[in-house]
Amino acid sequence: MQAAAPPVALPIAPCSALTSILPGVKKRILLLAGGQSGEHEVSLMSAKSVLAALPADKFEVTPLVISRQGRWLPPSETSRALEAGRAEHGGESLLKQAAGVQGFDLVFPLLHGPNGEDGTVQGLLTLAGIPFVGSGVLGSAVSMDKVMTKLVLASAGIPQVEYRLATRRQWRHSPDTVRDMAAELGLPLFVKPANLGSSVGISKVRSEMELDAALDLAFSLDRRVILEAMTPGRPRELEVGILGNDAPVASPVGELRFHADFYDYQTKYTAGEASMHIPAELPLELAEQVRAYALAAFAALDCAGLARIDFFYVEGRNGAAGQLFLNEVNTMPGFTTTSMYPKLWEAAGWSYEALVTRLVELGLEER
Ligand SMILES: Nc1ncnc2c1ncn2[C@@H]1O[C@H](COP(=O)(O)OP(=O)(O)O)[C@@H](O)[C@H]1O
Numbered sequence: 001m002q003a004a005a006p007p008v009a010l011p012i013a014p015c016s017a018l019t020s021i022l023p024g025v026k027k028r029i030l031l032l033a034g035g036q037s038g039e040h041e042v043s044l045m046s047a048k049s050v051l052a053a054l055p056a057d058k059f060e061v062t063p064l065v066i067s068r069q070g071r072w073l074p075p076s077e078t079s080r081a082l083e084a085g086r087a088e089h090g091g092e093s094l095l096k097q098a099a100g101v102q103g104f105d106l107v108f109p110l111l112h113g114p115n116g117e118d119g120t121v122q123g124l125l126t127l128a129g130i131p132f133v134g135s136g137v138l139g140s141a142v143s144m145d146k147v148m149t150k151l152v153l154a155s156a157g158i159p160q161v162e163y164r165l166a167t168r169r170q171w172r173h174s175p176d177t178v179r180d181m182a183a184e185l186g187l188p189l190f191v192k193p194a195n196l197g198s199s200v201g202i203s204k205v206r207s208e209m210e211l212d213a214a215l216d217l218a219f220s221l222d223r224r225v226i227l228e229a230m231t232p233g234r235p236r237e238l239e240v241g242i243l244g245n246d247a248p249v250a251s252p253v254g255e256l257r258f259h260a261d262f263y264d265y266q267t268k269y270t271a272g273e274a275s276m277h278i279p280a281e282l283p284l285e286l287a288e289q290v291r292a293y294a295l296a297a298f299a300a301l302d303c304a305g306l307a308r309i310d311f312f313y314v315e316g317r318n319g320a321a322g323q324l325f326l327n328e329v330n331t332m333p334g335f336t337t338t339s340m341y342p343k344l345w346e347a348a349g350w351s352y353e354a355l356v357t358r359l360v361e362l363g364l365e366e367r
């Protein structure tokens with residue numbers, strides 16, 4: 001049984017963006033996109049949407065694409081990469097280019113996964129003394145790491161599935177201790193690298209025979225791996241958007257539906273494989289609980305600006321209560337005009353343009 005969340009009625013945010021950005025004084029924004037993760041292409045698509053949406057009378061936006069090798073591309077190569085939707089080569093190393101960020105009022109690090117969403121770029125921007133959109137070093141780093149996230153959320157009383165942490169050293173030197181962890185959790189279970197995203201390296205282990213291969217794969221990608229009990233029954237996958245700094249608000253709850261056995265890489269990135277339902281068809285009380293947990297997680301993890309918080313919900317059978325589990329927190333969720341995060345806010349009355357403008361304002365806000 002999960003702990004009951006306080007029965008709060010959460011306000012849906014108003015639709016107008018605030019106006020701390022003065023007319024006539026354009027803010028210079030550096031929009032970082034691409035990066036080294038499996039979500040390189042998604043990031044470039046999001047960046048194109050953001051570039052088109054930021055109102056030209058308020059902002060002067062300079063895009064800068066980071067290649068898959070982590071090198072920062074000059075303007076001409078950035079334009080070509082945005083056109084092509086990907087960047088493999090070229091560019092300067094990150095630290096050589098970092099000083100360049102100082103000519104801007106704000107950076108929008110629209111980067112996903114390792115070396116982008118995990119506190120590294122946020123650290124660089126903090127050292128450079130330049131405001132940026134989204135969570136700082138702490139919130140980004142902790143939210144990117146599945147184990148650290150679980151530790152923090154557990155201390156905040158937020159329900160999660162059972163799990164074990166295993167290290168590469170354990171897998172190499174005493175593999176049976178890792179197999180014992182799996183036995184304790186039971187089958188099926190999920191094996192996940194602690195620090196990736198996009199379902200890369202994640203396996204659903206259905207039989208004992210599949211366990212070693214799943215662990216080999218996950219440990220080839222990360223030093224730390226989590227073994228996670230499957231939810232008791234196929235879960236519904238619910239997502240909530242959070243917007244704000246120290247007084248954040250929660251969007252309506254959305255649901256992802258798909259036919260695949262789980263939301264794997266292919267299902268995520270093949271058009272037509274999954275659909276979004278906003279608002280999710282849920283009893284009001286349950287939707288409020290999901291939103292309350294999402295806000296509590298955002299605060300516990302010291303997130304800022306935005307986050308998309310993902311849950312599993314297993315319906316109760318024969319009149320029994322259903323069970324809710326927080327799955328993960330994304331501090332820089334997919335941000336194309338058709339991505340879940342902007343769609344959740346659209347359902348609350350926020351246009352894509354108003355949402356992006358609000359994020360810039362939150363990035364500039366004194367905290
Ligand atoms: N414990 C679990 N029980 C049931 N399904 C799970 C579990 N863990 C992961 N999944 C499935 O795998 C997908 C990807 O897992 P997730 O932890 O969200 O990885 P990522 O960070 O790569 O998005 C989920 O959306 C869900 O479909």
Ligand SMILES: [Mg+2]
Nearest residue numbers: 198199310328
């Ligand atoms: Mg996920």
